[in-house]
Amino acid sequence: MRVLVLGAAAGGGFPQWNCNCRMCQAARAGDGRARPRTQSSIAVSADGRRWALFNASPDLRQQITENAPLHPRDGPRHSPISAVVLTNADVDHIAGLLNLRESQAFVLYATGRVLAALDANPIFGVLNPRFVRQETLALGEAVKLRDADGAELGLTAEPFPVPGKVALYLENPEAGGNFGTEDGDTIGLRVSAPETGKSFYYIPGCAALDAPLRARLEGTPLVLFDGTLYENQEMVTGGLGRKTGQRMGHMSISGPEGTMAGFEALGVARRIFIHINNSNPILLEDSAERAAVTAAGWEVAYDGQEIVL
Secondary structure, three states, rough: OOEEEEEEOOOOOOOOOOOOOOOHHHHOOOOOOOOOOOOOEEEEEEOOOOOOEEEOOOOOOHHHHHHHHHHOOOOOOOEEEEEEEEEEHHHHHHHHHHOOOOOOOOEEEEEHHHHHHHHHHHHHOOOOOOOEEEEEEEEOOOOOEEEEOOEEEEEEEEEEEOOOOOOOHHHHHHHHHOOOOOOOOOOEEEEEEOOEEEEEEOOHHHHHHHHHHHHOOOOOOOOEEEEOOOOHHHHHHHHOOOOOOHHHHOOEOEEEEHHHHHHHOOOOOOOEEEOOOOOOOOOOOOOOOHHHHHHEEEEOOOOOOOEEE
16 A cells, blocks of 8 residues: 655644744745645545545645656546545635546545535536535545446545644534534545555644544554644634634544654654644744654654655
């Protein structure tokens, strides 16, 4: 099973178009310590020919261009992209679907909540149902991913709820502290290749490491996990926004309630941060924060990274 990191940054990418923080300044200046990254998405294949996308970044066209395994190869119209699996309805995970509107057949997998959000927005009608078949993911039920012709891709995806928040544009201020969030708004995925028995977890958005999630991840070989913010208040203290990480539905990397501390006793063999916000100092390769996550056994995902399981 091959895993390609198409994009490792959070919404807005890195550098973000309107951000002048020190990290974005360094990336924009071509500083080798601050490698640019597009918005979060990965591609997975069991056979090296047919690929499933996990989230569809607004930068998807660029990501396809920069990753040869996703280039057309068979006939005048073709794509190796056979399926797309969504973990939520955030703009940085669904906007790339609009790049896939050219009468290309694939299967779109998401929870009922996420599919309803897409169906309620007329712009996603450009995904002609004659070509794009929707399949509803049921929490806790593993599904064999298939292409538009019904052929199995050799990959299984098991969705499960994780603490999180409904997409910003779907928030209901009258619903109280959770803004109307329900199960199915944010999920994690266990992705496996049954033929080889290999598997990994993909969790690009998570607000807390609760007991069920801890139990699920214990002893697993590989996790790509939400690395949005290093510190809960960094957007506020950096003058970049008014929302904390918790308000945005993301747990922080540092601190006693943070990701590094939470993973210490889980025995996860390989841990990689993905969906990294432009404000996060781990994007600077010589920063103290990067040194801290490296010392704790974590990697920082980058565009073009390939993992073979």
